[in-house]
Amino acid sequence: MSETVQAKGTLYGVSLGPGDPGLITRRGWALLERRDAVWTYPVRSLRKDSYALDIALRAGLQPPEQHQSLLFPMTHDAEKLARHWLKAAETVRAMLAQGQDVLFLVEGDASTYASFGYLARVLRELEPEARIEIVAGVNSFNAACAQLQMPLSEQDDTIAIVPAAYGIAAVERMLEDFDTLVLMKVKPLLDDLIDLLERRGLLAHSRFVEKAGSPVERVVHDVASLRGSKVNYLSLLLVRNPGRVRGELQRGCRKKDAAGTGPADDVNEQEESDV
Template sequence: MKGTLYGVGVGPGDPELMTLKAARLIRENKIIAVPGADPQDTVAYKIAVQAVPELSEKELLPIYMPMTHDPEELERNHAKGAQTLEAHLEQGNNIVFLTLGDPCVYSTFSYLQKRVEQDGYHTELVSGITSFCAAAARLNIPLSEWNEQLHIVPAVHRLDSTLTESGNYILMKSGRKINQVKEILAQSNHDVMMVENCGMENEHIYHSVEEIPDDAGYYSLIIAKEKKNSHD
């Protein structure tokens, strides 16, 4: 009997935002995979171990997932990661793979999931609170109301266009290209807010484009809400 690979979302940063299901799966399984060369140094582990102290006693499986746009390097590491996971699944062991936020939204886990499934193994996804929902709650605002559209954009990959669609925008992974993102936002008709490191000890909140620093970190999420007078 082969094991099951679970892609488990641990939420955005606050350990209290982890789901009961995520906590249960961590407790019930002995092998916990973490995206990083040193599992205990990863953000996902540091979040989860606060909610589930038993995690510190589990067998940790490091899966190195480099932050690169080089397709060959990505391919090589995804293949290596899948092989590492499959070696344990083949022995009948379940694996809980911890991933930030929700595994269904821009998660590197999806690349491993596809490979492992193609090789004949069973996978399951366990939803977690997304970074943009947590950031909106932290700002105490709704993301969208009534018939407003909501656009989710990975800013690091999409800087070739202005925010021309009607509705509100979520710009994810903005940190590395923050200067270009700020230029686009300054030209748009939106009220802009940003949460950096949402739910973590080093969290920062910014309420305008002008407040956003040029050296914002990788975990910076921007919410741009269309100004109500834009169609007057």
């Protein structure tokens, strides 16, 4: 008789939003209520708790009997990172092989600067046929804009979402090309960024948000007041750039048709953006 082959489990990247449990999607909530799936969640060191797990706990959700942290250290050492990513992927692979579904809890959105991307990539290298599903979530900058009642984009605005670690020179170049800059993980370069924004006359159009949506959320309108202060790793700057020189298509103007006599018959010009 042939042996029964056990079906392998699925890895889910469950996005929890940036901090407010109310921003967990219905899909994410339904998965987290399952008692037959394993919870995993990232920690930056063995001495620190998981921020993603904290969001779920503050939502009143209880971990299943089997749950486990996975170490994703804060380092730029490529060899060390690769070693820990591999260990995490091997841990998840073993659970999936036993037929268990694995939920990987992610603050924010699992597809945006998230540890889940590394885990999924290495798992696929180990197990090309691995079943992986990403549950979309609310990004920190979306939550920050909502809190500030500040549009992320309007009409034909351009947006750049970049880690501030790209450097001051790169950020300054982007000010020539984008109407809104979302600068993530600004902690290491905050003072330099403040100097740049002051020089470009953009401090009045900038806002700082730390741990958006969490009980310890901090919103700072006077960004210059942050000079010399310590901020959390989970912090960002939203910069609106009203003085940017635009190309042929100006804010509030409509494209003309080929004859130059009227608005183009372009459905994208008729609809509001829902990005």
